[in-house]
Amino acid sequence: MITQAGLQNHTATDKAARSFLILAMSYLLFGLLLGVISGFQYLLPPFLKDQLSFQQTRPLHVYLVITWIFTAAQAGIYYYLPRISNRPLYWPAGAWLHFIMQLGVSVFIITCFFLGYFGGREYLEFPPLLGVFILLSWLPFVINFFFTLKSNYKTAPLYIWMWSTGILFFYITVAESYLWLFEHFRENIVRDITVQWKALGSMVGSWNMLVYGTGMYVMEKTSGDDKTARSPLAFFFYFLGLTNLMFNWGHHTYIVPAAPWVKTVAYVISMTELLILAHLIIQWKKTMQGAKKNYHLISYRLLSYADIWIILNLTLAIAISVPAWNYYTHGTHITVAHAMGATIGINTWLLMASVFYICKNEKAGLLEKRKPLIGKGIIITNISLLIFWIALLGMGLVKISSKLNNEVFALMMQKSKPWFQAFTYSGAVVLIGLFMLVYAAVKILSGSKTGDADKNQPGF
């Protein structure tokens, strides 16, 4: 149980966590805005071509939304760490140092993109030196995480395993993605692309571990079920997920002329995801019953929507991992549908569940007041995201059809126009929907009234 002294010790850390949350949501809104601008550049090719070209808007969009994901996860972890360990954060000033470094690195990266300085690598399109600064900026977070928890991994709940795994693999994969700086990798395109896909595939897995761990912690606290995160079944699926993080990246490389065994390993590992999908389907009835019962709880509602998106995206991921289909879907917007569905439908819903869980614990009264706006935002985002997702699949199918008919690129783009319209307009509505949620969360977190906070309740 949390002691009064322990609660007082949270105050300084909670302030840092709230600042991280607001920073994270700023990344999200700016990232989405850049995404919408990029969408209009599909629709109207000359749009901002000479002022802010797609060469700049795309890396800005990608950097900002990725940074939203890991910053929001870190914000939650800062908030939860003292409560899980029942001791103050090991290095409170470190949290602020992290905040300043993170902000500084972001300003540098965004400035580089605006000025046209690029590293030109997928996901990490900024100059390579800034990658080192990203890793350095994480150091205070890493120190706080491990020294506050001092976890005994034999008995630790699954979310601690997931967060630890996420941190470890973030460092490994960012470092790995810079191996191209060595001639051995740089001067061999097959090796370079294979290692790049390997690093990026696992890097996505690393931040998924941070996000899913957060989702699991919030689920435990909102449902009151503290057994699931310690059950053998949950650990079985964690290790299955970890195996996929380590080895299933290869399904991106079916078209790369690497040795056939690289593809065979990837295919076999990717198909183990069928077990996760089967488990989710079996659990579906229970999930829906829980969602219905706890619909009034914003966090629970968001976690339930994330479950729906997990099923949709996992089905798509498994389908595009089949080599015969992958040959056609690879390099089309079907891959983007998978990425966007996962980034918004799964990661953003899990992270917003964490945001509103913190809002509830900080200012329950204010959250209650903003509930109608939040409910509308959730519905608007879900519907527009579904249209957006379908439009991306449509764009992918047009590209496949053009490839089969040997059509030129310009004709394929012309045929895709109705899908571009659906994708751009629905993307703009996703921005509106998420803006409503962010607006509500910022108003709650920065509100002067405390509301009826739950944080002094036993068992928090």
Next chain:
Amino acid sequence: MVKVVIFAGLFILYSLYSILIYTKGTENAVALSVPEQSKISKGKELFQKNNCIACHQLYGLGGYLGPELTTVYSDKNRGELYMKAFLKAGGQRMPNFHFKDDEVDAIISYLKYVDATAVTYKNPE
């Protein structure tokens, strides 16, 4: 204890597999002379510095606003002259990067090399 052992086992496998990928199964199948390699390296550097990956893909990596470039060199609808025209003047969507002639040649050499490696891309297994 079992969990720690499973994690350690998987991590060792991952490390060994990484070393394997870095050294085997990804060898360069295209033999290059030193001057060719130098020109290709310059082309790759320009490709990255101008963030071409934002709009174009190589082996599926990159954006979709522009066409895939893995096999652009040998594509009968595109080829060297097509690339040269876009690199020199830009297009409806592509900005004019004002590349010099030697830079255009270097980028084309790089894409020619990529194309030569794309065996499985042209003929899927």
